[in-house]
Amino acid sequence: MVVTKINNLSQTINKVKLFFMGTLKVSLKLFLFLLLCQQSVFAQDKNPGKISGSLESNANFFFKDAAIGANNTPQYEHQLFGADTWLNVSYLKNDFEASVRFDFFQNSILPDPKNSFTDEGIGRWYVRKKVNKLDISVGHIYDQIGSGIIFRAYEERPLFIDNALLGARVSYDLAPDWKIKAFTGRQKNVFDTYKSNIRGLNLEGYVSGGEDANWSIAPGFGAVARTQSGTSIDQLVAEISTYTPQDTVSINYNTYAFTLYNTLSVGAFSWYVEGAYKSPEVFYDEYAIKHNPVGGDSKGKFVRAPGTVLYTSLSYAGHGVGISVEGKRTENFKFRTNPFVLLNRGAINFLPPMTRINSFRLNSRYQAATQELGEQAFQVDISYRPSKKLLFDLNFSNITDLNNQLLYREIHLTGTLKKKRKWHLLGGLQLQTYNQEIYEVKPGYPLVEAVIPFAEFLYKINRKKAIRFEAQYMSVGQDVKANAKQDYGDWAFGLVEYTIAPHWTFSASDMYNITPGKNSPTDASGNKKSVHYPRFDIYYSHKANRYSISYVKQVEGIVCSGGICRLEPAFSGIKLTVNSSF
Numbered sequence: 001m002v003v004t005k006i007n008n009l010s011q012t013i014n015k016v017k018l019f020f021m022g023t024l025k026v027s028l029k030l031f032l033f034l035l036l037c038q039q040s041v042f043a044q045d046k047n048p049g050k051i052s053g054s055l056e057s058n059a060n061f062f063f064k065d066a067a068i069g070a071n072n073t074p075q076y077e078h079q080l081f082g083a084d085t086w087l088n089v090s091y092l093k094n095d096f097e098a099s100v101r102f103d104f105f106q107n108s109i110l111p112d113p114k115n116s117f118t119d120e121g122i123g124r125w126y127v128r129k130k131v132n133k134l135d136i137s138v139g140h141i142y143d144q145i146g147s148g149i150i151f152r153a154y155e156e157r158p159l160f161i162d163n164a165l166l167g168a169r170v171s172y173d174l175a176p177d178w179k180i181k182a183f184t185g186r187q188k189n190v191f192d193t194y195k196s197n198i199r200g201l202n203l204e205g206y207v208s209g210g211e212d213a214n215w216s217i218a219p220g221f222g223a224v225a226r227t228q229s230g231t232s233i234d235q236l237v238a239e240i241s242t243y244t245p246q247d248t249v250s251i252n253y254n255t256y257a258f259t260l261y262n263t264l265s266v267g268a269f270s271w272y273v274e275g276a277y278k279s280p281e282v283f284y285d286e287y288a289i290k291h292n293p294v295g296g297d298s299k300g301k302f303v304r305a306p307g308t309v310l311y312t313s314l315s316y317a318g319h320g321v322g323i324s325v326e327g328k329r330t331e332n333f334k335f336r337t338n339p340f341v342l343l344n345r346g347a348i349n350f351l352p353p354m355t356r357i358n359s360f361r362l363n364s365r366y367q368a369a370t371q372e373l374g375e376q377a378f379q380v381d382i383s384y385r386p387s388k389k390l391l392f393d394l395n396f397s398n399i400t401d402l403n404n405q406l407l408y409r410e411i412h413l414t415g416t417l418k419k420k421r422k423w424h425l426l427g428g429l430q431l432q433t434y435n436q437e438i439y440e441v442k443p444g445y446p447l448v449e450a451v452i453p454f455a456e457f458l459y460k461i462n463r464k465k466a467i468r469f470e471a472q473y474m475s476v477g478q479d480v481k482a483n484a485k486q487d488y489g490d491w492a493f494g495l496v497e498y499t500i501a502p503h504w505t506f507s508a509s510d511m512y513n514i515t516p517g518k519n520s521p522t523d524a525s526g527n528k529k530s531v532h533y534p535r536f537d538i539y540y541s542h543k544a545n546r547y548s549i550s551y552v553k554q555v556e557g558i559v560c561s562g563g564i565c566r567l568e569p570a571f572s573g574i575k576l577t578v579n580s581s582f
Contacts, residue, residue, distance in 0.1 A: 059576040226255050411429075
């Protein structure tokens with residue numbers, strides 16, 4: 001037993017060494033390459049420009065734990081180690097900019113948490129030059145039109161989303177406050193591209209009433225076209241040829257999307273409104289009934305329909321009061337590079353989320369992912385500050401499908417009391433209704449009803465030392481059919497964090513399944529059991545560098561970033577991270 005443990009420890013140490021040595025080698029190669037370029041330029045120019053960059057590196061060590069479902073994947077069964085690294089280096093001189101990013105994945109869980117992914121290569125490169133009023137970019141481009149409803153090229157690394165457009169973009173200043181831009185290319189797919197062609201046009205500007213006026217408008221118009229590849233069309237023809245006559249649909253190569261938007265500002269009020277339309281196209285509807293000529297109809301088929309989105313937000317700020325109201329209606333607005341890529345893959349656009357972003361552990365356990373096929377949603381946020389020491393915030397959000405079936409509802413109330421330079425206390429209550437059947441694709445599951453009181457206390461011991469506490473409790477409703485608590489049942493969460501500025505932070509937390517529910521793990525006798533999910537973190541920061549080591553035991557659940565969500569399985573193991581900029 002002792003020999004086995006020593007061997008396992010030795011293997012782990014070797015993997016850490018290989019991981020960091022591999023990252024270091026890549027970093028040195030890129031750095032030396034750019035250093036040579038800079039020296040070459042410097043020989044001819046006394047202003048050689050500036051080189052900057054950043055490194056983000058994550059390493060995971062997987063500890064098999066069948067009791068919580070952290071098993072039956074290559075990482076837990078035999079690989080035991082995984083890593084993700086992004087190294088970005090940029091060069092800037094006057095109106096010229098160039099950048100390259102190296103991506104490295106080894107036994108990664110990011111693309112598919114139930115599988116393993118290994119690859120490396122140039123994840124992004126671009127060259128940009130501004131010539132008078134003309135701005136030219138070539139390479140991997142991040143951009144959006146309006147709020148992103150018809151087009152948004154962006155990345156969310158925690159969810160393995162990198163929807164950069166590999167192509168060209170030109171932008172021209174028509175007037176001091178008016179700009180037009182056009183772009184064309186293909187969407188990035190890891191180290192390749194999807195084969196569909198994308199092109200777009202965007203015009204936007206700004207008009208005010210003058211120096212003494214208190215109003216302004218910022219109108220905009222955008223159009224995007226996507227042409228499917230011959231391979232995608234052939235796949236669609238083959239799939240739809242198996243449909244019954246009542247299910248068959250016509251297929252088109254080209255799809256067009258248009259948007260019109262404007263921001264009106266009058267004094268303390270700001271009103272944004274955007275309407276978008278997408279021409280009829282074929283997309284996959286997982287809820288549509290597919291007919292079978294011999295009986296046994298099923299759900300899920302390709303359909304053809306146009307899409308629409310109407311989104312608006314109205315805000316007011318003044319006299320210690322802030323009010324924000326948002327509303328959105330979405331219908332059939334799946335817009336993909338081709339109709340065979342699902343979930344977060346290949347999305348050309350981005351639909352703004354209609355719920356608050358919760359940061360506490362239990363408050364963020366149930367999150368509402370945007371529904372592209374159909375959603376009616378609104379959100380109200382009211383903040384009131386009666387004094388510098390006291391702040392109240394109330395948020396209400398409600399989301400239904402187009403048939404008024406409830407998908408998500410949240411009431412979130414917080415109050416914050418501060419004593420300057422000494423302590424602050426935050427307390428609140430969250431009430432949630434969450435459609436687990438829709439958001440987590442679990443047929444027959446009832447709406448989860450959750451009540452979550454929470455509190456946070458930060459005490460500044462002195463100028464350099466501070467301690468912070470978090471306490472949260474979640475109580476869920478009863479699943480009558482299962483004769484048990486809903487989902488995983490009731491939870492308690494506690495955290496203690498100690499900071500020694502400017503370098504060290506130590507954190508310890510535990511998420512405990514107080515009253516097990518329908519989905520909680522079982523013991524050897526088949527009885528539901530309560531499980532602890534502890535986490536311990538050490539962070540060290542020095543100038544622009546940040547390092548961390550964490551022991552994590554995490555329950556299955558929804559993970560969201562920037563309004564984009566996905567369901568992830570349980571995790572058990574050690575995480576190492578390195579973040580640096582230079």
